[in-house]
Amino acid sequence: xxxxxxxxxxxxxxxxxxxxxxxxxxxxxxxxxxxxxxxxxxxxxxxxxxxxxxxxxxxxxxxxxxxxxxxxxxxxxxxxxxxxxxxxxxxxxxxxxxxxxxxxxxxxxxxxxxxxxxxxxxxxxxxxxxxxxxxxxxxxxxxxxxxxxxxxxxxxxxxxxxxxxxxxxxxxxxxxxxxxxxxxxxxxxxxxxxxxxxxxxxxxxxxxxxxxxxxxxxxxxxxxxx
Amino acid sequence: xxxxxxxxxxxxxxxxxxxxxxxxxxxxxxxxxxxxxxxxxxxxxxxxxxxxxxxxxxxxxxxxxxxxxxxxxxxxxxxxxxxxxxxxxxxxxxxxxxxxxxxxxxxxxxxxxxxxxxxxxxxxxxxxxxxxxxxxxxxxxxxxxxxxxxxxxxxxxxxxxxx
Numbered sequence: 001x002x003x004x005x006x007x008x009x010x011x012x013x014x015x016x017x018x019x020x021x022x023x024x025x026x027x028x029x030x031x032x033x034x035x036x037x038x039x040x041x042x043x044x045x046x047x048x049x050x051x052x053x054x055x056x057x058x059x060x061x062x063x064x065x066x067x068x069x070x071x072x073x074x075x076x077x078x079x080x081x082x083x084x085x086x087x088x089x090x091x092x093x094x095x096x097x098x099x100x101x102x103x104x105x106x107x108x109x110x111x112x113x114x115x116x117x118x119x120x121x122x123x124x125x126x127x128x129x130x131x132x133x134x135x136x137x138x139x140x141x142x143x144x145x146x147x148x149x150x151x152x153x154x155x156x157x158x159x160x161x162x163x164x165x166x167x168x169x170x171x172x173x174x175x176x177x178x179x180x181x182x183x184x185x186x187x188x189x190x191x192x193x194x195x196x197x198x199x200x201x202x203x204x205x206x207x208x209x210x211x212x213x214x215x216x217x218x219x220x221x222x223x224x225x226x
Numbered sequence: 227x228x229x230x231x232x233x234x235x236x237x238x239x240x241x242x243x244x245x246x247x248x249x250x251x252x253x254x255x256x257x258x259x260x261x262x263x264x265x266x267x268x269x270x271x272x273x274x275x276x277x278x279x280x281x282x283x284x285x286x287x288x289x290x291x292x293x294x295x296x297x298x299x300x301x302x303x304x305x306x307x308x309x310x311x312x313x314x315x316x317x318x319x320x321x322x323x324x325x326x327x328x329x330x331x332x333x334x335x336x337x338x339x340x341x342x343x344x345x346x347x348x349x350x351x352x353x354x355x356x357x358x359x360x361x362x363x364x365x366x367x368x369x370x371x372x373x374x375x376x377x378x379x380x381x382x383x384x385x386x387x388x389x
Contacts, residue, residue, distance in 0.1 A: 024274055025274065026274055027273055027274050027275065027276070028273065058230050067276035068276050068277075069276055109292065112285070112292075112294040112320075112321060113320045114279065114294040114296070114318070114320060114323060114372075115277050115281075115294060117277060117278035118278055119277045119278060119279065119283065121275055128287065131287075132271075132273055132287055133273050133285055133287050133292050135275060173374065187331075
């Protein structure tokens with residue numbers, strides 16, 4: 001499945017911003033495409049709690065919960081959005097993806113001043129999207145979240161810490177969930193030591209190692225065409 | 227002329243009757259000065275916006291326009307009727323807001339300024355009380371919910387630190 005809504009292969013114009021629109025409940029959020037490094041489908045998404053992105057481990061965090069919304073629902077549409085820029089790495093669990101969108105910069109308006117709290121630093125603006133509205137996430141804020149705690153940690157460090165002890169997102173996933181889509185399975189799973197009598201599915205999927213796609217259509221959004 | 231008016235504790239503004247729009251939210255009747263109302267439209271579904279601003283936690287789309295939603299129902303601790311609620315466009319200094327109200331069509335009333343009583347303390351947003359028909363109705367002002375200049379400065383400082 002392609003996330004692209006446009007059919008032509010022309011690079012986005014300079015006055016447009018390419019975003020990946022995702023949903024957290026009824027809230028539509030747009031993540032700047034420049035920081036999106038990959039999208040992981042349901043099979044892994046539901047249970048992975050730490051992913052390794054280009055050699056660096058990062059914890060999977062529920063985006064809705066981080067924003068104070070009801071946490072993501074466990075459905076086959078759930079995804080993990082891998083974000084990164086320079087040394088910052090983040091992995092966010094969302095309810096579903098709605099696709100790539102080239103947004104004319106002139107369509108983006110600031111968050112109304114009535115929102116007078118810290119949310120002004122979460123979103124850089126909003127724009128009309130389909131029959132509703134999408135909020136444009138501030139990439140700086142998104143990538144700065146918990147970065148200090150994870151950017152320097154290696155994968156073995158996290159597994160040695162006991163998994164759940166360093167995680168605030170507990171995946172209450174059904175054992176033996178759906179198999180990951182072969183189309184997305186570019187990475188390999190790294191097996192981790194089974195801890196006590198914990199559910200095997202959690203142990204196996206706790207660490208998901210992802211590698212850069214080699215068959216990308218373009219260099220900007222290699223994750224979009226899988 | 228002005229000095230005379232001040233001496234008697236009256237201003238030309240105080241002498242004018244108040245034009246009030248009365249409507250209900252979750253069955254509670256409230257009023258707002260007509261100049262603080264920008265119209266009434268059918269309600270369209272709001273999109274929740276993560277927010278730490280009290281009572282402002284959604285936006286609603288009206289055509290090509292996006293309005294922040296002021297949750298008056300939450301303030302009043304009631305629930306708006308789900309059957310075809312209306313959207314009250316509320317005018318505030320920092321821009322229009324949408325307020326979800328009951329389907330009863332708002333009504334316009336002229337109240338003598340002297341009939342407006344002082345609101346009791348502890349009623350946020352209420353600038354006075356008046357009697358409309360047999361009911362005592364609180365008069366709200368959206369401006370009372372806006373950030374004070376001091377809060378605006380503090381908020382900007384907080385954002386600078388967060389960024």
